[in-house]
Amino acid sequence: TYASGEDVEIQFPSDLSDNATYYYKVKAQDPAGSAYWSSNSEVRSFTVFTNLGSGNYSWYQNTNAQFARDNLSGTKTVGDTLLLSSSSGFDYDSLLFEDFETSSIGWTVVNTDGGLTWARTTTGQADISTYYPTNPGSYYFYYSDDDAGSGNTTSEEYLYSPAVAVTAVDSLILKYGYGFRYFSAGEFLRVSYRVFKSGSWQSWTQLVQYSGSSSNGEASFNISNNLPCDSVQMVWYYDDGSKWNWAVAVDNVCFYTKTGIPNDFGTMTTTPISYQKMSNAASRNNWGYVNWHQATANDSILIQIEYNNSGVWNLIPDIDLPNNSTGVFGASEYSSFGLQSINTTVYDSIRAIVSFYRKAVKSSTEPQLYELEVGSSADQITAIEEINVSAEMTDAGVLIKWRTPVNIFSSFEIEKREGSKEFEFVKAVKNRDSYLDKTCKQKSEYTYKITGAKKNGEKIILGFVKVFTNMLPQKFMLKTPNPTVFNNDFNISFDVPTKSQVEITLIDATGRVCMNLVNKVLTPGTYNQSINTSGLSNGNYFIMMKSLDFVSVKKILRIK
DSSP states (O other): OOOTTOOOOOOOSSOOOTTEEEEEOOOOBOTTTTOOBOOOOOOEEEEEOGGGOTTOOOEEEOSHHHHTTSEEESEEEETTEEEEOSEEEEEEEEEEEEOOSSOOTTOEEEESSSSOOOEEEESOOGGGTTOOOSSOTTEEEEEEHHHHOTTOOOOEEEEEOOOEEOTTOSOOEEEEEEEEEOOSTTOEEEEEEEEEETTEEOOOEEEEEEESSOEEEEEEEEOGGGOSOSEEEEEEEEEOTTSOOOEEEEEEEEEEEEEEEEOOEEEEEOOOEEHHHHHHHSOOSSOOEEEEEESOTTOEEEEEEEEEETTEEEEOOTTTSTTTTTOEEOOSSEEEEEOTTSOTTTTOEEEEEEEEESSOTTOOSOOEEEEEEEEESSSSOOOOSOOEEEEEEOSSSEEEEEEOSSSOOSEEEEEEEETTSOOEEEEEESSOSEEEEOOOOTTOEEEEEEEEEOTTSOEEEEEEEEEETTOOOSSOEEEOSOSEEOSSEEEEEEEEOSSEEEEEEEEETTSOEEEEEEEEEEOSEEEEEEEEOTTSOSEEEEEEEEETTEEEEEEEEEOO
């Protein structure tokens, strides 16, 4: 049982991994024995980094989950990067809006039977009943098959909008209100549109058809996938199904564009950072440094520091932290400023305000923040969790890649072991972040170790990665070891990524098939095929591989 606020030491059941972040939460059980548990605490995290140095401790963020704990305004996370949101809202521009309150100029009706047809009519028509368009006003376009009479049983009535110019727009949305009062089978209201592009009107595309039951409301369709085009037009087509049916109405038709308003400013306010908690973890006598890593030196990212003054957050005055009222812009990809001058008793709880400016004079790119650190004992960001080592099978061998957050290594050493054997040195490379190992055997397990070497001779293990070389091919491929054949026998290899019929033939320069090498269904894998050319004369030959829609031809020259 622990008292509230008591420090607790926890023994983890297994070893923790270096360069890894761990997340945890806590809940408490009623000590009186009721078996009730509290809800979980907020999720917190810590990162293990053995190269941090003895006695060093800092508040650090560089992942999506960590940034998400902060207060984001006008900013967002993409992967593990914090950047400005793409827009701060939307701007709507109406290309056409018609509510038929004053006129219906430009609207066209087609009457196929010579009787009643669509017409601009006062609202409140009885035949539409309560199924009128949303917000109908005083007028709408309306047709009543009931008013047309029982003898008018072939009604096909069309209402065409004007053609609306839509050049130089990046989005296009159609919106309208409708009413459809259904009476019997076969009756429907169909809504379609067409666009004018490449010098002609394209075919009509149906958006929706109302049938089977009465309905009304407002409908909206995004047809931006038709852009670019010159014009767009809509049609409402009513068919009574050769019966005496009821009524339809259309109102508040709008063609408009929706454009995101560029977001030129956003902020991230970090969670509170406690000096006491950092001191408990590792003894210190000042706040240390604020360090951050941004995408480029041109990114306009500004940082200010606030403190908690009896529950109210205020900027630390310039007299205690110079230039804090205006903030500090990053002058390079990695930037820093010191907090050693501020009183740790007065300013015992602080937080960082990170401001992003898209249109700042110096900014030529979208500002992006990768890492933020507060309380470091050094004026450069600690290389935590940015180190990444990976490996993948390729057609040429095993490709090992590594990434480090700062350029502190003069060279990298690659070691590998097969299975449980000892590690063997492979190669040392400079100014590179990858290495292709062509010496691996198939159907084997290898572990690679990457070590970074600093100029002062210090070496740091960046990580380990395991790879299996029995991975199946990802694509068809025909491979020949040498285009010139000096001996009677030589080998080819080929990859098959999926079960399929495979044909491989040897063809002479005239196109005649000299040998059928493979002609059967093969399962996924890498295959070797031996070819005996003792019965062939000198000259050029071609090896052709075909499977599904894959065709590959390799040229060889036979010389005895």
